[in-house]
Amino acid sequence: MDLFDFEPGREGYYGEYGGCFLPEILTTTIEELKAAFQDIKHDPSFWQEFEQLMQSYSGRPTPVSHLANLSAKLGGAQIYVKREDLNHTGSHKINNVMGQGLLCKRLGKKRVIAETGAGQHGFATATMAARFGFDCKIYMGAVDVARQRPNVFWMENLGAEVVAVQDGQQTLKDAINECLRDWVTNMHDTHYVLGTAAGPHPFPEMVSYFQSIIGREARGQIQKVAGKLPDRVFACVGGGSNAMGLFQGFLDDQQVELVGCEAGGLGPGEGNHASRLAYKDASVGVAQGFKTYFLQNKDGNMLHTKSVAAGLDYIGVNPALVHLWERERVRFEAVTDAEVTEALKLCMKTEGLIPALESSHAFARAIEEAPKMSKDEVILINQSGRGDKDIFTVADALDDDHWKEFIKVKAEHYGAE
Amino acid sequence: MALNEYIASRKQNKDLLLMTHVVCGYPSFDANLKELEIMAEAGVDFVELQFPFSEPSADGPLFVKANQIAVESGVTVEQCFEFMAKVSQRFDFKVLMMGYYNTVFKMGHEAFVDALKAAGGCGFIVPDLPLEEAGALHDYAKSQDIAPIVLMTPTNTDARLQTIAKAADGFVYVVARRGVTGGKTEMDAEVGEFLDKCRDISPVPTGVGFGVSAKEDLDFLAKHADMGIIGTAALKAWEEGEEKALRDFFGSLGLL
Numbered sequence: 001m002d003l004f005d006f007e008p009g010r011e012g013y014y015g016e017y018g019g020c021f022l023p024e025i026l027t028t029t030i031e032e033l034k035a036a037f038q039d040i041k042h043d044p045s046f047w048q049e050f051e052q053l054m055q056s057y058s059g060r061p062t063p064v065s066h067l068a069n070l071s072a073k074l075g076g077a078q079i080y081v082k083r084e085d086l087n088h089t090g091s092h093k094i095n096n097v098m099g100q101g102l103l104c105k106r107l108g109k110k111r112v113i114a115e116t117g118a119g120q121h122g123f124a125t126a127t128m129a130a131r132f133g134f135d136c137k138i139y140m141g142a143v144d145v146a147r148q149r150p151n152v153f154w155m156e157n158l159g160a161e162v163v164a165v166q167d168g169q170q171t172l173k174d175a176i177n178e179c180l181r182d183w184v185t186n187m188h189d190t191h192y193v194l195g196t197a198a199g200p201h202p203f204p205e206m207v208s209y210f211q212s213i214i215g216r217e218a219r220g221q222i223q224k225v226a227g228k229l230p231d232r233v234f235a236c237v238g239g240g241s242n243a244m245g246l247f248q249g250f251l252d253d254q255q256v257e258l259v260g261c262e263a264g265g266l267g268p269g270e271g272n273h274a275s276r277l278a279y280k281d282a283s284v285g286v287a288q289g290f291k292t293y294f295l296q297n298k299d300g301n302m303l304h305t306k307s308v309a310a311g312l313d314y315i316g317v318n319p320a321l322v323h324l325w326e327r328e329r330v331r332f333e334a335v336t337d338a339e340v341t342e343a344l345k346l347c348m349k350t351e352g353l354i355p356a357l358e359s360s361h362a363f364a365r366a367i368e369e370a371p372k373m374s375k376d377e378v379i380l381i382n383q384s385g386r387g388d389k390d391i392f393t394v395a396d397a398l399d400d401d402h403w404k405e406f407i408k409v410k411a412e413h414y415g416a417e
Numbered sequence: 418m419a420l421n422e423y424i425a426s427r428k429q430n431k432d433l434l435l436m437t438h439v440v441c442g443y444p445s446f447d448a449n450l451k452e453l454e455i456m457a458e459a460g461v462d463f464v465e466l467q468f469p470f471s472e473p474s475a476d477g478p479l480f481v482k483a484n485q486i487a488v489e490s491g492v493t494v495e496q497c498f499e500f501m502a503k504v505s506q507r508f509d510f511k512v513l514m515m516g517y518y519n520t521v522f523k524m525g526h527e528a529f530v531d532a533l534k535a536a537g538g539c540g541f542i543v544p545d546l547p548l549e550e551a552g553a554l555h556d557y558a559k560s561q562d563i564a565p566i567v568l569m570t571p572t573n574t575d576a577r578l579q580t581i582a583k584a585a586d587g588f589v590y591v592v593a594r595r596g597v598t599g600g601k602t603e604m605d606a607e608v609g610e611f612l613d614k615c616r617d618i619s620p621v622p623t624g625v626g627f628g629v630s631a632k633e634d635l636d637f638l639a640k641h642a643d644m645g646i647i648g649t650a651a652l653k654a655w656e657e658g659e660e661k662a663l664r665d666f667f668g669s670l671g672l673l
């Protein structure tokens with residue numbers, strides 16, 4: 001299945017979803033970007049250059065690890081994990097970022113901007129900008145700045161300017177709006193490094209393309225280590241980039257079931273979660289440059305979203321995933337904050353793994369389903385990122401006394417300075 | 418009266434028409450009415466009523482805040498149309514809907530155009546709907562004598578400007594510079610050249626917006642366009658001192 005083989009006149013559409021809805025002032029910029037992307041896509045030497053860069057800079061290929069203890073404990077399917085957390089900067093975001101960095105060089109632009117939710121994408125963009133010598137400005141919702149300070153710290157020290165966005169609900173969608181505003185002003189020298197497979201065409205295609213490195217590697221690796229293709233593949237879905245990246249490796253394998261795990265937050269009900277497809281609170285709309293399912297009211301104004309994982313806390317979802325969901329190729333499930341914390345604890349204790357809160361959504365769903373599967377079945381989970389960045393949030397969720405004591409002492413120390 | 422006749426008749430008495438802007442329900446519908454009274458007195462020819470949207474990504478800080486507060490205070494699309502009906506009955510100027518495409522999409526194209534027409538609106542400006550996606554909506558609007566206003570911008574190629582011209586109806590909204598609403602535009606020779614080019618290519622009159630805020634801007638535009646469009650500057654005046662400041666603002670433009 002080639003999702004990106006668009007019908008004439010339907011460029012950038014996946015079924016009814018996708019497209020490019022931007023102000024006229026960006027038309028020329030988008031045309032340039034589309035042309036540059038087509039060039040690299042059809043240039044075999046580009047992918048080689050990209051793979052080599054990811055190897056030398058980010059430690060790719062990332063391994064697929066067998067979780068023997070967890071599998072035994074759950075007593076069902078054999079669980080394997082694709083270790084995107086082992087990338088430089090700790091998540092899959094770097095795949096897309098380095099790809100767009102190479103593209104930016106070809107475009108001849110000197111400045112990059114990016115939105116970030118969890119901060120992983122901003123962090124990755126800041127490293128890319130430092131390495132390639134671009135000026136870098138990161139927009140991040142003020143709420144996310146408050147909950148992801150460690151990433152903000154690194155971004156700033158890598159030389160990026162971090163802007164805390166005070167508009168709207170002060171999370172990822174508001175950071176995207178700010179990026180669009182910057183871009184309509186500075187497009188002549190600025191490339192917008194969108195961090196997920198959402199937004200206007202060609203971003204969903206382009207980000208999916210760079211992230212497909214995950215699935216390309218994983219398909220061969222799992223066959224080697226598990227002796228077969230997986231029966232089920234789990235990935236968390238914020239905007240959809242890590243899921244698209246892994247799923248693309250298995251799209252044509254009809255026997256492989258693909259499961260997207262969304263942020264269930266506090267559970268169903270408007271404003272309680274960020275689950276566009278698994279719960280029934282979203283509807284089709286057009287915003288932030290594309291048509292997809294959005295969490296919105298009947299007037300088309302966006303609802304508040306909620307999730308313990310900043311990176312999943314987004315109103316819309318990748319349009320290709322919606323198309324695949326409608327065609328029943330991808331199943332969608334929601335995972336609540338409470339289930340996420342339990343899954344994270346279990347992973348740490350049984351396997352010594354610390355998945356990011358985002359990735360823990362995929363783990364939680366796999367943990368729920370594994371016991372009901374047989375021992376010769378195989379599960380593959382995308383560990384999209386590592387949990388170190390979440391230390392404040394996780395410590396809160398676990399109500400860890402030693403951590404609280406440490407923070408108090410630190411605070412006193414800073415207060416005394 | 419069709420839009421071109423209206424524009425032609427208004428142009429008999431002045432060099433430059435004027436369009437102003439209010440964000441529906443911000444700070445309140447009552448305040449909007451007071452703003453509109455003053456605008457009517459100043460002799461404006463068109464007013465865009467912005468339907469507030471939660472993701473106003475093409476707007477600058479002041480309109481962003483206005484949109485956000487209006488949405489948060491519960492302003493609905495239905496209320497905006499009711500307000501439009503009241504405004505188009507009460508005042509002589511013509512009224513357009515300005516907003517984001519999701520508002521139109523959620524209602525459905527036909528329902529939107531029908532409601533706009535019933536409320537006495539003469540057209541709409543939806544800046545995040547590119548021509549490539551606008552076909553069905555524009556066709557239906559035109560069949561109902563509602564003008565879909567298209568935008569020309571300084572980053573467009575000449576070929577693109579020609580394409581936009583073909584889709585034009587009523588008037589063309591010329592964006593004077595890159596960026597979002599608000600801020601200042603230096604009305605220099607380069608801008609003048611661009612405006613002349615747009616006027617040349619456009620089959621309908623041109624209105625110029627983004628950063629139009631002073632009498633000198635209007636004097637400049639009178640030479641290069643058919644209409645000036647004032648957005649943020651008027652809201653800024655209102656924020657600074659409500660009716661008095663807004664009156665003073667139009668006074669400074671030589672209109673009151």
Ligand SMILES: Cc1ncc(COP(=O)(O)O)c(C=O)c1O
Pocket residue numbers: 091092093117118119120121195196197236237238239240241242243310311312356358359384385386
């Ligand atoms: C570790 C991690 N996983 C997943 C996501 C969700 O994004 P996406 O759905 O694009 O993979 C994020 C986003 O910030 C993230 O940081």
